[in-house]
Amino acid sequence: MDIVVCIKRVPLIQEVDLEINDAQTGVRDEALAYVINDWDNYAVEEAVILKEQLGGSVTAITVGSEADEEVLRRALAMGADQALRIDPGSRQLDGFVISRILTKAIGTMTYDLILTGVQADDDNGGMVGSMVAEGLGIGHAAVITAINIKDGEAVVHTELEGGMDEVSKVKLPALLSIQTGINEPRYVSIMGIRKARKKELKVTDLESLGLSEDDLTPRTVVEQVFFPPETAGAEMIQGDAGAVAETLLNLLKEKGVSK
Amino acid sequence: MDFALSEEQQDIVSAAREFAQGEFPERALEFDRNETFDLGLWKKACELGFVGVFIDEAYDGAGYGFFEHCLITEEFWAVEPGIGQAILSTTFGSELLGLFGTDAQKQLVLPQLVSGEAILATAITESDAGSDVTGAATTAVKDGEEWVINGSKMFATNGNLAKYMLIFCQTDPDHPSRHARHSFFLVPTDTPGYESTKIRGKLGIRASDTAELALNNVRVPLENLVGTQGEGFQELMAFFNRTRLHIAAQAVGLARSALAEAVRHTQARTQFGAPLASFQVTRFKIAEMATHIRAARNLYYEAAWSVDQGNVDHGIIAMAKWFAAQMAVGCAEEALQMHGGYGYIDEYKVQRLYRDAKILDIYEGTKEMEKTIVSNTILR
Numbered sequence: 132m133d134i135v136v137c138i139k140r141v142p143l144i145q146e147v148d149l150e151i152n153d154a155q156t157g158v159r160d161e162a163l164a165y166v167i168n169d170w171d172n173y174a175v176e177e178a179v180i181l182k183e184q185l186g187g188s189v190t191a192i193t194v195g196s197e198a199d200e201e202v203l204r205r206a207l208a209m210g211a212d213q214a215l216r217i218d219p220g221s222r223q224l225d226g227f228v229i230s231r232i233l234t235k236a237i238g239t240m241t242y243d244l245i246l247t248g249v250q251a252d253d254d255n256g257g258m259v260g261s262m263v264a265e266g267l268g269i270g271h272a273a274v275i276t277a278i279n280i281k282d283g284e285a286v287v288h289t290e291l292e293g294g295m296d297e298v299s300k301v302k303l304p305a306l307l308s309i310q311t312g313i314n315e316p317r318y319v320s321i322m323g324i325r326k327a328r329k330k331e332l333k334v335t336d337l338e339s340l341g342l343s344e345d346d347l348t349p350r351t352v353v354e355q356v357f358f359p360p361e362t363a364g365a366e367m368i369q370g371d372a373g374a375v376a377e378t379l380l381n382l383l384k385e386k387g388v389s390k
Numbered sequence: 391m392d393f394a395l396s397e398e399q400q401d402i403v404s405a406a407r408e409f410a411q412g413e414f415p416e417r418a419l420e421f422d423r424n425e426t427f428d429l430g431l432w433k434k435a436c437e438l439g440f441v442g443v444f445i446d447e448a449y450d451g452a453g454y455g456f457f458e459h460c461l462i463t464e465e466f467w468a469v470e471p472g473i474g475q476a477i478l479s480t481t482f483g484s485e486l487l488g489l490f491g492t493d494a495q496k497q498l499v500l501p502q503l504v505s506g507e508a509i510l511a512t513a514i515t516e517s518d519a520g521s522d523v524t525g526a527a528t529t530a531v532k533d534g535e536e537w538v539i540n541g542s543k544m545f546a547t548n549g550n551l552a553k554y555m556l557i558f559c560q561t562d563p564d565h566p567s568r569h570a571r572h573s574f575f576l577v578p579t580d581t582p583g584y585e586s587t588k589i590r591g592k593l594g595i596r597a598s599d600t601a602e603l604a605l606n607n608v609r610v611p612l613e614n615l616v617g618t619q620g621e622g623f624q625e626l627m628a629f630f631n632r633t634r635l636h637i638a639a640q641a642v643g644l645a646r647s648a649l650a651e652a653v654r655h656t657q658a659r660t661q662f663g664a665p666l667a668s669f670q671v672t673r674f675k676i677a678e679m680a681t682h683i684r685a686a687r688n689l690y691y692e693a694a695w696s697v698d699q700g701n702v703d704h705g706i707i708a709m710a711k712w713f714a715a716q717m718a719v720g721c722a723e724e725a726l727q728m729h730g731g732y733g734y735i736d737e738y739k740v741q742r743l744y745r746d747a748k749i750l751d752i753y754e755g756t757k758e759m760e761k762t763i764v765s766n767t768i769l770r
Contacts, residue, residue, distance in 0.1 A: 318409045
């Protein structure tokens with residue numbers, strides 16, 4: 132089972148007050164700390180688990196700068212066998228362009244399974260996985276919470292609303308986008324870091340992939356990024372607890388929430 | 391000159407931080423209140439390779455330096471000092487064994503420390519011998535093919551948990567130099583006559599075990615002498631020149647945590663109609679803490695890096711240990727002060743940090759002894 136896992140380094144935005152940049156095209160990222168995208172961490176773990184069960188290899192790929200190699204080294208330390216960084220140079224990236232780059236790069240490899248995270252915790256587009264599958268002409272399934280490989284097929288679970296599970300079969304090779312919680316990602320160990328040092332981390336640029344100008348033209352244009360305006364509409368109910376409760380109940384009835 | 395960590399060192403830092411953040415916070419209050427620890431956390435840290443990274447590859451270690459051990463120590467302490475100490479103190483003595491032990495002694499002990507099968511501890515202090523270690527009166531007397539140890543030891547970290555104990559004993563009481571009267575012995579703690587009692591009521595690092603030892607006719611074979619007879623004092627100083635680096639790293643980790651608590655609290659708490667963090671009195675304190683932390687870190691980086699390069703400069707090591715420890719005590723105090731009354735309650739982490747910090751000024755050389763060492767390098 133040869134598995135390709137696509138990962139991304141994203142800013143850590145919990146407990147951070149984000150500021151919009153001067154051009155109003157995004158957030159200020161100078162002072163942000165970066166980590167592996169949480170969904171991708173589960174995808175790496177799932178790939179390594181499948182390799183440990185079934186043999187084969189795991190290749191981790193990212194599209195990004197030298198600083199983004201951190202997440203590739205992390206994947207290697209968790210058990211991936213090799214890594215590839217595709218350097219986009221100064222090209223503008225959106226979900227479309229990234230998916231074209233990945234499609235080209237993966238198209239030359241041998242693989243049975245491609246794993247991605249459901250989405251990346253920066254723009255939360257959630258579109259790269261399905262576009263890569265379309266580009267490669269293989270089947271795909273999204274928001275996967277369990278994988279069982281059997282007779283050239285993947286039996287996959289998808290979480291539906293209301294706590295229901297949908298079970299489907301996907302013929303391999305296929306692309307699956309992985310939901311958090313599918314496994315419990317291992318910690319990076321010192322032994323893993325030492326082994327990773329000896330594994331191959333290849334770097335390639337866009338020119339050598341032979342992408343067309345059309346492939347590299349973003350389909351998404353950000354017009355403006357802004358905070359939603361503060362709106363009025365809150366009503367403070369005054370009085371003692373009994374009076375407040377009565378007013379509240381009347382309001383709820385009036386608005387049709389309660390009968 | 392290059393101040394950047396290598397990629398591998400950065401990866402070690404990230405791995406240590408992730409493990410500590412994932413495992414320590416939810417257990418910290420319980421361990422602190424009850425003076426307990428879960429050795430499962432130590433085993434887990436061993437399985438992931440965080441314990442004893444400076445131990446030679448020949449003895450199953452990672453073969454990194456004391457610097458990398460310091461990086462892990464700083465990250466563990468930045469999350470939770472007591473748990474950091476409980477886990478990473480389990481190799482205390484391996485530095486001495488690595489320097490002076492025989493191959494057989496190292497082969498016996500060191501791999502077990504890395505794999506999480508054994509804890510090594512070192513007993514030096516006695517009721518009447520603290521900073522003046524040459525006053526240690528526990529004796530080891532040769533009797534045929536054995537050494538017989540008698541005496542008592544105080545404040546031995548992991549004394550109740552260790553499988554092996556290095557014990558600092560008087561072997562040559564009549565030697566004219568008080569620096570030539572002592573020797574180290576490797577003692578399995580299941581040897582008859584070894585008795586440990588847990589010391590309760592510590593101010594801080596309460597997850598870490600501390601014991602008082604009673605040694606009554608503890609017999610070990612001649613080959614359990616570690617190093618050279620009569621050179622125990624010099625060996626102890628060489629040992630401290632490694633372990634004091636770790637204390638400096640502990641201090642920087644603790645101070646980082648104090649700063650983080652101060653920032654969190656002063657940004658959230660509003661007084662006089664504005665967040666505390668908007669007042670200059672707060673902002674200057676935060677600036678001072680951040681600067682002191684950076685200075686202490688650069689000092690211990692240099693000291694630890696130098697040791698790994700083969701240049702053991704006991705003056706700079708003592709500077710790093712003293713300065714970092716005092717800096718951490720100061721940061722913890724300022725951080726608590728910024729919390730006001732909340733800082734006085736143990737539900738707030740800053741209270742624990744305040745208590746945990748003080749030991750840094752005391753163990754493995756009080757700040758007074760560190761200053762003595764520093765001054766001796768200047769005023770000869």
